Amino acid sequence: MVKIAPSLLSADFTNLEKEIIAVTEAGADMLHLDVMDGHFVPNLTFGLPIIKQICEISTLPLDVHLMVTNPAQYFVDLAKMGIRYISFHQETEFHIHRQLQTLKDLGVKAGVALNPATPVASIFPVLTDIDFVLLMSVNPGFGGQKFLPLVFDKIVNLRKQLEKIGHKIELEVDGGVNEENALTLISRGVNILVAGSYIFGSDNYKDRIENLR
Ligand code: DX5
Ligand code: ZN
Numbered sequence: 001m002v003k004i005a006p007s008l009l010s011a012d013f014t015n016l017e018k019e020i021i022a023v024t025e026a027g028a029d030m031l032h033l034d035v036m037d038g039h040f041v042p043n044l045t046f047g048l049p050i051i052k053q054i055c056e057i058s059t060l061p062l063d064v065h066l067m068v069t070n071p072a073q074y075f076v077d078l079a080k081m082g083i084r085y086i087s088f089h090q091e092t093e094f095h096i097h098r099q100l101q102t103l104k105d106l107g108v109k110a111g112v113a114l115n116p117a118t119p120v121a122s123i124f125p126v127l128t129d130i131d132f133v134l135l136m137s138v139n140p141g142f143g144g145q146k147f148l149p150l151v152f153d154k155i156v157n158l159r160k161q162l163e164k165i166g167h168k169i170e171l172e173v174d175g176g177v178n179e180e181n182a183l184t185l186i187s188r189g190v191n192i193l194v195a196g197s198y199i200f201g202s203d204n205y206k207d208r209i210e211n212l213r
Contacts, residue, residue, distance in 0.1 A: 008033055023209070052081055066087065067141070172193075
């Protein structure tokens with residue numbers, strides 16, 4: 001079953017609670033929270049105080065996508081808040097294996113995110129330590145960008161390797177996801193679709209979520 005994860009980056013921040021309730025009622029399976037630091041990516045979003053408040057009102061599992069340098073400094077606080085999924089970028093971290101262990105020890109789903117140009121082979125040695133991989137299908141930093149079809153081959157390569165080693169993970173794709181690419185993504189084995197502008201850019205969130213599913 002595919003899970004739909006609306007990215008709050010495209011929500012109306014002046015009405016965040018309303019937006020969260022609306023996507024929850026529209027059938028979202030989890031909420032995707034994009035943390036950006038203006039350093040790893042050329043944009044700033046929100047950090048721990050806002051995530052904490054979102055935790056207090058959300059009934060859905062939260063998926064925190066850390067687009068920051070030194071992501072590990074936030075792991076403990078995020079885990080304490082009850083965040084279910086945490087991903088950090090391969091490109092930001094010298095000690096991927098160690099950080100995955102830290103996340104697992106904290107009891108959260110441990111994810112690695114890869115930029116479009118980062119090969120999936122870069123995480124092959126640590127695949128058995130990973131709970132989910134987030135493949136970026138745009139360059140991270142902004143919502144509303146055009147989907148990069150290069151992600152399709154990466155999905156295939158990653159799945160081949162997973163089959164070879166007999167390991168199962170969750171596979172998430174993030175960036176430019178819409179009704180035109182969702183079916184191909186799902187049929188290639190993606191089980192979490194992140195969508196920001198496609199969902200929040202409509203006045204019928206339920207239709208958009210159902211279209212993706
Ligand atoms: C981009 C973020 C995405 C973004 C997706 O850096 O990681 O989660 O919100 O937005 P859309 O679906 O509009 O590309
Ligand atoms: Zn994201």
